[in-house]
Amino acid sequence: MYKLVEVKSGVCAAEGFFADGVSAGLKSGNAKDMAFVYSQEMCEIASVFTTNKMAAAPIRHFKAKGNFQTNFVLINSKNANAMTGKAGISDIDEILATLPTCVSNPVMSSTGVIGVRIPKEKIIQSAKLFDLSQCEPHAAATAIMTTDSFSKEKAFRVELADGSSFHIGAMAKGAGMINPAMATMLCFITTDAKVSKSEMQAILERATLTTFNAASVDGDTSTNDTVMLLSNAQSDTYNAEAFEAALHEIMRFLAREMVRDGEGATKLVTYNVTGAKDDAEAEIVAKALSNSLLVKTALYGEDPNWGRIASTVGASGAEAYEEKLTISFEDVCVYKKGELFFDATMEAKAASVMKKGSFTISCDLGIADGVFEAYGCDLGYKYVEINADYRT
Amino acid sequence: MYKLVEVKSGVCAAEGFFADGVSAGLKSGNAKDMAFVYSQEMCEIASVFTTNKMAAAPIRHFKAKGNFQTNFVLINSKNANAMTGKAGISDIDEILATLPTCVSNPVMSSTGVIGVRIPKEKIIQSAKLFDLSQCEPHAAATAIMTTDSFSKEKAFRVELADGSSFHIGAMAKGAGMINPAMATMLCFITTDAKVSKSEMQAILERATLTTFNAASVDGDTSTNDTVMLLSNAQSDTYNAEAFEAALHEIMRFLAREMVRDGEGATKLVTYNVTGAKDDAEAEIVAKALSNSLLVKTALYGEDPNWGRIASTVGASGAEAYEEKLTISFEDVCVYKKGELFFDATMEAKAASVMKKGSFTISCDLGIADGVFEAYGCDLGYKYVEINADYRT
Numbered sequence: 211m212y213k214l215v216e217v218k219s220g221v222c223a224a225e226g227f228f229a230d231g232v233s234a235g236l237k238s239g240n241a242k243d244m245a246f247v248y249s250q251e252m253c254e255i256a257s258v259f260t261t262n263k264m265a266a267a268p269i270r271h272f273k274a275k276g277n278f279q280t281n282f283v284l285i286n287s288k289n290a291n292a293m294t295g296k297a298g299i300s301d302i303d304e305i306l307a308t309l310p311t312c313v314s315n316p317v318m319s320s321t322g323v324i325g326v327r328i329p330k331e332k333i334i335q336s337a338k339l340f341d342l343s344q345c346e347p348h349a350a351a352t353a354i355m356t357t358d359s360f361s362k363e364k365a366f367r368v369e370l371a372d373g374s375s376f377h378i379g380a381m382a383k384g385a386g387m388i389n390p391a392m393a394t395m396l397c398f399i400t401t402d403a404k405v406s407k408s409e410m411q412a413i414l415e416r417a418t419l420t421t422f423n424a425a426s427v428d429g430d431t432s433t434n435d436t437v438m439l440l441s442n443a444q445s446d447t448y449n450a451e452a453f454e455a456a457l458h459e460i461m462r463f464l465a466r467e468m469v470r471d472g473e474g475a476t477k478l479v480t481y482n483v484t485g486a487k488d489d490a491e492a493e494i495v496a497k498a499l500s501n502s503l504l505v506k507t508a509l510y511g512e513d514p515n516w517g518r519i520a521s522t523v524g525a526s527g528a529e530a531y532e533e534k535l536t537i538s539f540e541d542v543c544v545y546k547k548g549e550l551f552f553d554a555t556m557e558a559k560a561a562s563v564m565k566k567g568s569f570t571i572s573c574d575l576g577i578a579d580g581v582f583e584a585y586g587c588d589l590g591y592k593y594v595e596i597n598a599d600y601r602t
Numbered sequence: 603m604y605k606l607v608e609v610k611s612g613v614c615a616a617e618g619f620f621a622d623g624v625s626a627g628l629k630s631g632n633a634k635d636m637a638f639v640y641s642q643e644m645c646e647i648a649s650v651f652t653t654n655k656m657a658a659a660p661i662r663h664f665k666a667k668g669n670f671q672t673n674f675v676l677i678n679s680k681n682a683n684a685m686t687g688k689a690g691i692s693d694i695d696e697i698l699a700t701l702p703t704c705v706s707n708p709v710m711s712s713t714g715v716i717g718v719r720i721p722k723e724k725i726i727q728s729a730k731l732f733d734l735s736q737c738e739p740h741a742a743a744t745a746i747m748t749t750d751s752f753s754k755e756k757a758f759r760v761e762l763a764d765g766s767s768f769h770i771g772a773m774a775k776g777a778g779m780i781n782p783a784m785a786t787m788l789c790f791i792t793t794d795a796k797v798s799k800s801e802m803q804a805i806l807e808r809a810t811l812t813t814f815n816a817a818s819v820d821g822d823t824s825t826n827d828t829v830m831l832l833s834n835a836q837s838d839t840y841n842a843e844a845f846e847a848a849l850h851e852i853m854r855f856l857a858r859e860m861v862r863d864g865e866g867a868t869k870l871v872t873y874n875v876t877g878a879k880d881d882a883e884a885e886i887v888a889k890a891l892s893n894s895l896l897v898k899t900a901l902y903g904e905d906p907n908w909g910r911i912a913s914t915v916g917a918s919g920a921e922a923y924e925e926k927l928t929i930s931f932e933d934v935c936v937y938k939k940g941e942l943f944f945d946a947t948m949e950a951k952a953a954s955v956m957k958k959g960s961f962t963i964s965c966d967l968g969i970a971d972g973v974f975e976a977y978g979c980d981l982g983y984k985y986v987e988i989n990a991d992y993r994t
Contacts, residue, residue, distance in 0.1 A: 503895075507985070528655075597900065
C-alpha cells in the first residue's frame, strides 16, 4: 500500500535538490533561457535519449562519459548544439569546466535551433549567475521552454505504509516535433528514493514506452530528445511498485501536457485502440491515427469524418477488416462492423464530442486482445504559422 | 531506337479508345463527375491497387473477378464507395448491369468521401447519357477530379525505327492523401501497343515504384488508389524498351503533377538522395523528407532550415552520419560533412532557391551508392483549410 500526494515543487520536490533559471540573452527580452538542477549529494542517473542518428552534441558528450554519477545538469534553450560536430563537444567541455568546484561530473542538455554553434561565452558568463542554494523549480521549467506556451511540471510525495516517504518531481519541455519515437522534448526528473541505477533505468525505459513514446504532435523526431532521472537517495527509503506508479503517472501527465501544448493544438485526443492482433499492432494503429494529417485536420475542423479514421487504420499496416472494425467518439459509436448508420443525428452527436478540448477516439479492431493508447492533437493554421517561420 | 512524340489527346490518344465525362449531380453546379473509358475491342488489363486494408468496394469487386478482359471503365468522383461492405459491392453490380450491350465485363472506379453508400440511381440514370463514340479525354479527366485544382493528362505517340508506331495516353486525379505507398489517386492509361498482359503488368509495377510511389502530399494512403492500364493491341506493334520509357515518362509526369497540385501546395520539391547504404535506404530517407511536417512547413515559409533536413535524415532510421552528410538546395551547398559554413550570405542564396515553384533538395549520405528520388510539396494554411472542412 502506498499513496501518491501531489506536491507543488516540481523538480525541487525531492530532498536535497536545487534548481533555478536565469537569462543568458539567448531568448529575446531577458526571458529565462538557462536552467540548472543541482544536488549536494552525488546522484545515480537513468536516461533515455533520441534514436535520431544526428543525436546532438550534449547527448554524444553524455554517452561518451560511460558509467558515472553527477550532481549537476546545465540546460539551455534556443540552441540545440546539434550538427555541430567535434566543435559542439568541445564547446560543452569548455562550458562545464567553468562551473563551481562543488559541481562534480556535470552534464549539459540543450534544445533549440539545429546547426548553429552554441553561444559559449554568453552561457559561461550566465552560469556564473547561478545561485545553487535556490529552489525555483518554476523558473527552471520556464527557462527550458522553446515554442512551449506553458511550462510543464509535476511532483509527488510517495507515502509508504510504514510511514516513510520519498519524492519524485519533474519538469519537461516540448510542444512541436513530438513523435512516438521520443519527441523534441527534454524531461528532467529528480528523486530522493533509494533506488539502484539499474532498477531506475529499467523502470524509466518501461514508463517511456507508454508515455513519451505514445505522444505525437507532428511525427518528427528530434536530435535532442532526453529524459534524465537523477536519484540522490536522501530519503533512505524505497518501494518499487510505488516508485514505478508515481514515475509513470508523472511521465504520462507530462506527455499529455506536451501534446495539449502541441504547436497550434486546440484539442488533446486519446486514441484508444483495442481488439488488435497483439499490443504491437495496436500501437501501430494508435500511432498511425495520432500522426495522420487527414485525421488531425478533421479534428481541427471538428468534423467527425470517421472514414478518414477507417482509412488510416487500413493504411497502418496492421491486420484490420472492414467488417470487424468499430469506431467511437467517446460513447458515440459511428461505425460498427460493417453497419452504416451514420446519419445527421449521429453526426451532430459526434461533432459535439469533438468540440471538447479533450476526448477519446476508440477503435476496436475486433480481432484479438491487443491494446494501446496514444496521445495526439489536431493540426490547424497556428501550427503552420509557428513552423513556417521558426528560425526568424 | 525510338522517339516519344507528345500528343494532346490524353486517354483517347491510343487507337480505338473513346472517353467522355458527364454530370450525374454528385458534384454541385452540374460539374462533370462521371467518366467512361471505352474501347470497341476487348482489352488486356494491368493494374496496381492500394495496400490499404480497407480497400474500397470497386477494388474488391475488380479483384473478385480474377483474370478477365474488359472494354469499359466507369469512373465517378465525390463518393468513394469505401467502408460500404457487401452493399457497396452489390451497388456496383446493379450499376454495371444497366450499361449498353456493347460493353463487356465493365469495371468501376470511384473516388470521394468514405463511408456513404453510392448514389446508385443518379449514376445509373447518368450512365444512360454516355455517348460511346465521343473522344473527349479532357472532359473525362475533369470529371474524375475531387480536390484537384487542374486536370492531369499526358500522351505520347511512340515512333519505332521501322516506321511503325503505337500510343500511350493517360489521365489521373489526385491532390491530397497522396503517399509514398500509392496515393488517393486514380490513374487510367490506355494503349494500342500489342503488349502481353504479363509484360504490361510487370512494367506497370516497376514504373509505379519510382513514380506514384515516390510522390507524397500528406503521407496518408487511401482506400481507393488505382492505376489501370488497358491495351487493345490496335496498333499491332510493340517495343518493350520504348513502351517502358513512355509509360515511365507519363507516370512520372502525372505523379509530379499530383504533388504540384497537392492541397494548398505552392512548391514542388524533388528530394534527390544519394550516397545511401543502398537504394532501399535512400528511399527511406527521401520519403521521410517528403513526409516531414517540419520540412514541409519550412518549405512553405521559404526558410532554408537545413537543420530540420538533417534531423529528418537522422530520424528516418537509415544509416547516416553527421560527418558524412552533405545537403544542398539546388547548387547551393548549405552543409558539408561536418563543416558549418551557413552564414547570412549563404542563407540568402538558399532562400532565393526556395522562392522557386519547383526545385531540388539533395542529400548525399556519403556512405555508399544508394540513390532514390522522391517528390513532395510544402504544407501551408490552404492545406488546413481544405482538409479541416472537406465533407461539408
